[in-house]
Amino acid sequence: MIFGLDAKTIYLLIPLSCLAGALLAGLLGWKIGRRASHVVTILGVAVAFGLSAFVVLPDVLAGKTFNGPVYTWAVSGGIPLEVGFLIDPLSALMMVVVTFVSLMVHVYTIGYMHDDPGYQRFFSYIALFTFAMLMLVMSNNFLQLFFGWEAVGVVSYLLIGFWYTRPTAIYANLKAFLVNRVGDFGFLLGIAAVYMYFGTLDYGAVFGIAPQLAAKVVQVLPGVDWNLITLISILLFIGAMGKSAQVPLHVWLPDSMEGPTPISALIHAATMVTAGVFMVARMSPIYELSTTALSVVLVIGAITAFFMGLVGIVQNDIKRVVAYSTLSQLGYMMVALGASAYSVGIFHLMTHAFFKALLFLAAGSVIIGMHHEQDMRNMGGLRRRMPMTWLTAWIGALALIGFPMFAGFFSKDMIIEAVHHSKTPGATFAYLAVLLGVFVTAFYTFRMIFMTFHGKPRMDKETFDHVHESPWVVTLPLVLLAIPSFAIGFLTIEPLLFGNYFGTSIHVSTQHPVMLELAHDFAKGGESSVNRIGVFVAHGFQSLPFLFAMIGLGLAWLLYLRYPEVPGKIQARAKGLYALLLNKYYADEFNEAVFGRGARGLGNLFWRIGDVRLIDGLLVNGSARLVGWASSIVRQIQSGYVYHYAFAMILGLFLLITFFLHG
C-alpha cells in the first residue's frame, strides 16, 4: 500500500503510466515538443520502475501475491476471456528488469537520438513497448499473454523500420514480423488446444487441471497417438522459437539491427526476445509433464547456443556481433529450461538483460563517437578516446564470457552445471554445445573488444581525432548498467536459485531433480553465504568453462592484437567454412528461395491459372458461350405465335403444379 492505493490500482498504474507517456508523446508530440516528450515518457517509465522495484517487489518478497481479473474482454460459450494480472515472484522479477532496462534506454535515447527528426515518435514507441511488455509479463491468462506477445512484436516492427526510408530497414522489419507470425501461428494453435481441452485460458486453472491430463492422448494424424501435453507444449514453444529467435526461426534477429541501437538493447537483447524464455518458465507446470517437450527445448536451445555463436565470429559489424551473441545466449537460456532448471534460465535472463543491454548501449556509444560507423575493421584504439565506454564495455564483456565474480559467471556456470546433471534426452549434446559455446563466446566477444578499443586505429588521423566520449546521458546508463552486470550475480544467486524465491511460481517435477543436485553441490561450500559464494567463485577459476573462456580470450588476443595479419590467412585457407558462416548457413537464401518465391509462385499460379483462366475463362465466359449456343437452338422455338407461348406456359404451370402436389 502506498499513497493509500490498493494493490490492484498500483498494478494498473505500472503499465498505464507507460501507456500514458506513449500516447502523450505519440499523439501530442508535435505540439509539446521534444523535451516534453522525453520528460513524459521517462516519467511514466520511472513511475513504473519505482512501483515495481520499491512496492511490488517488497510485497512479493513478503509473500503478498495477486491473481485476479481487471476486466472481462468477452464471453463466448459461457467461458469468460479476461484481462487480468498475476503478480508473483516470477512476474515481479520480470517487471523490475523490464522497467529498469527500459528506463536506462529512455535516458540513453536523449543522447543517441538527439539529432533525429523522429525524436518524439521514437520515445512514444519505446514507452508503448514497455507497456506491452509489462502486460505480457503481468498476465494471468493465455489471451492477454498473446496480446502482449503480438503487441511487442508490432512495436518491434515499427522500431526496426523506424528509419522507414532505408530499404534494408523496411525489409528487415517485414521479415521480423512475418517470421514472428510463423511462430505465433504455432502459439495460437497451442492456445486453441489449451482452450479446447482445459475449457479455460486462466493460468491457475490450466495448471491445476494439467496433471489430470498428463496421460491424455490425441490423434492429430489419424491412427497416430500423440500425448496432448507434449503437443500443447511444442505448439507453444514454436511461438517461443519465433519471439526468442531460436533456430530455425532465428533469421529475423540479426536483421533487426537495422533499428536504432537503443531498441536493439531494449527489445532485441534485454526484454522482448526473452519473452519466449519467460513464457516457458511460466508454463513450467505444463512443460514438466512432458519430457519430450523438454527435450525439444533443450536441443533447439543447444543448437542455437553453439551454431549462432559461431556466426558471431565472422561478423564485422559491431552490432551484428552482439546480435549473434544474443541469439547464442538465448539458446543458453532455453537449454536451462530444457534441463528443468527454470530458475537458472530466468537468472540468466536477468543477468543477460543487464550485461547485454550494456554491451549494446556501449556499441551505440562507439557508433555515435565514430559518427555512425559500425564496421569494426575501421575502428581500433578507441580506448584512449572513449575511456568510459571502454571501461563499461569491458565489464559487459567479462560478464558475457562468464569471468568469475561477474554476473554472467554465476548464471552461465549454473546452466552448464544444470545440463551436466540433467537426464533429459539430448542433455549430453547440449552439455557439449554449451561448453564449447563458452570458448566461442569468449573468442567473438574479445575479438570485438580488441578490434574496437585496442590496437592501432584503422582510420585516418583526422577521423580518430574527432572521436570523443559520448555525453553524460549516454554514459550514465552505461555506468548504471555496469553495476548490476558485475554485482547482480553474487547478490542474488542464493535467493533466486536456492532460497525458494520463486516459490510456487515455478514448478519442477520430482522426476527432474536437477535443481536439488545443484543446491546440494552449492551447499558444500560452507555455512555462510559469503563462504559458499567464495568457494563457488574459487572453483570457477579451476573449472573447464573457465579454461575454455581463457583459451578463447587468448586466441582473440593472438589473432587480433598480436598477429593481426593471421585472420586473413586463415580466412583464405578455410574458404568454404568462412563462406558458410559469413552467409549464416545460407538460411536467408533458403527461406527466400523456398518460402518467399514459393508463396509468390503459388499465388501467381492460383491467380493467373485458377482465377483468370479456369474460373473466369472457362466457367464464367464459358457458361456465357454455352448460353449463346443454347439460345441459338432455343431461338427456333421463338416462333412469334402467341398460342405457342401460351401452350408452353400452360404446360409449364401444369408440370409445376404436379410437382408441388405430389412432391
Added chain:
Amino acid sequence: MIMQHALSLAIWLPIVGGIAVLTTGGDDNAPMARRLALMVALLAFLATLPLYAGFRVDTHAMQFIEDLAWIDAFNIRYRLGIDGISLLMILLTSFSTVLVVIASWQVIQNKVAQYLAAFLIMEGLMIGVFSALDGILFYVFWEAMLVPMFIIIGLWGGPNRVYATIKFFLYTFLGSVLMLVAIIYLYYQAGSFDILAWHNQKLAHLPQILIFVAFLAAFSVKVPMWPVHTWLPDAHVEAPTGGSVILAAIMLKMGAYGFLRFSLPIVPDASHELAWLMILLSLVAVVYIGLVALVQQDMKKLIAYSSIAHMGFVTLGFFIFNVQGVEGAIAQMVSHGFVSGALFLCVGVLYDRLHSRNISDYGGVANRMPVFAAFMMLFAMANAGLPGTSGFVGEFLVILGAYQANFWFAFLAATTLIFGAAYTLWMYKRVIFGEIANKHVAELTDISSREGLFLGILAIAVLVMGLWPAPFLDVMHTSVEHLLKQAMTSKLL
C-alpha cells in the same frame, strides 16, 4: 409508439430522405444535397441506436416485431423483427452510410444528389434485408438493394465499369433466381412466407438438400465464396470509393447473414450433411485467396481478395456448429465492415490524389503523409488480425471453434496469421515506406480534417471493438445459442 415502429423508421427514413435529396436537383445545388444527405444519414444512424438501447439480451425471440398484411392473396406480409445478429448488421449499415456520405463530400462532383441518394436508399433497403421476416419481403429488399449498387458502379465507376456491372449482375442474378424457387417451395410446404414458421417446418431429406443448394447459390455469390468470387475484385476495382466501402462492409454480409437466417435453421440436416463442403470452400478461401492476394499489383484488388479470405473465416465459423465459431464469425462480419471499409477509404484517399491504384506508382508516402501513414498502419494491422484491434476478435474465436471441430481446420485457418500479415504489410511497405518514389508522391499532401474525421471514427471503432468486444458479443449470445439449437435439431420428416 416510435419504438413499435423502430424498424420501419430505420428502413424508410433513409429511403424517404434519399428521395428528398434527389429533389435538390442538379449539381448547382450540390452543397445543399450534401448537407441534406449528411443530415439524413445522421438521423438514420440515430434512429438505429434505440434498437441497441432497447434490445433485450435475455430472450432469443425476435424483437421490435411489426406485422402488417401486404398481399393477402398469397399471405404475404410486411413482417419485420430482429435478433442480436441482425441488430449488429443494422447498426453497421447505418454507421457505414454516415462515413460514406462524409467520404464523398468533395470527391464526387458529378451528379452529387443522385450519388448520395443512391447510398441513402440503399441503406434503407439493406436494413430491410436484415429485418425482414417474410420470405417475399426479404426477396424484394434483397433484389432491390442491388439496383442502387449497379447504378453507383455503372455511373460513377471506373473505365471498365460496364463489364464489372454485368459480371456482378449475372453472378448475383443466377443465385437469386434459385433462391426464389426455394422460397416458393417453402411457401407451398408451410403455407405462408413466414420465415419463423419455416424454421419449424419439417422437410424430407431431398428437399432439404435442394433448398440448401438453392440458397447456397444465392448466398455464396454474395459472400463471396470460392469459386464464385471472381466478380468481387472486378466490382471493387471499378466502383467508386463509397461503393467499395458499402460493398465490402455490408453487401458481403448479406450472404453470410442468409446462411444464418435461412440455411442453418431451415434445413439443419442438409447443413450438417454438406458442412464438409462449406468448410472446404472456406478453407480454400483462406489459403488460396490469401496467396492470390499476395501477388496483386492493384491495391483495391488486393483488399478485395483480402476480403474474400476474411469472409472465409465467417463461413468456416458458421459450419463448425459451435458457439465460438458462430460468434467469432459474426464478430468477424462486424470487424470486416470496419477494417475493409477503412482500407478502401485509405485507397480512396490515395486515389483522389494520384489517380492510381497501382502499388508500383507509390512508395515513400509516409514522408509526405505521416498522419495518413499512421492511420493506415492501424488498419493494416487490424487486417492482419492484430490483438487489440477488431480484426483479432473474430479470427481468434473462429480458430478456437475450429480447433474443437478438427485440428486441421484450425491449422489451415491459422495460416491467415502469416498470409494476412504478408499481403497486407508487404503492400504497406511498398506504398508507405521507402524513399519518395516519384515526383507525384513528392507532391502529396497529408489528409484533410474531413478525411481525418472518417478515418478517426473508424480507428476508434477498430480499437474499441478490439480492446473490449464484450458489448458486441453480449447482444448475440442468446440469439446464437438459439440458432445453434435449431441447427442441431433434426427436422427430417
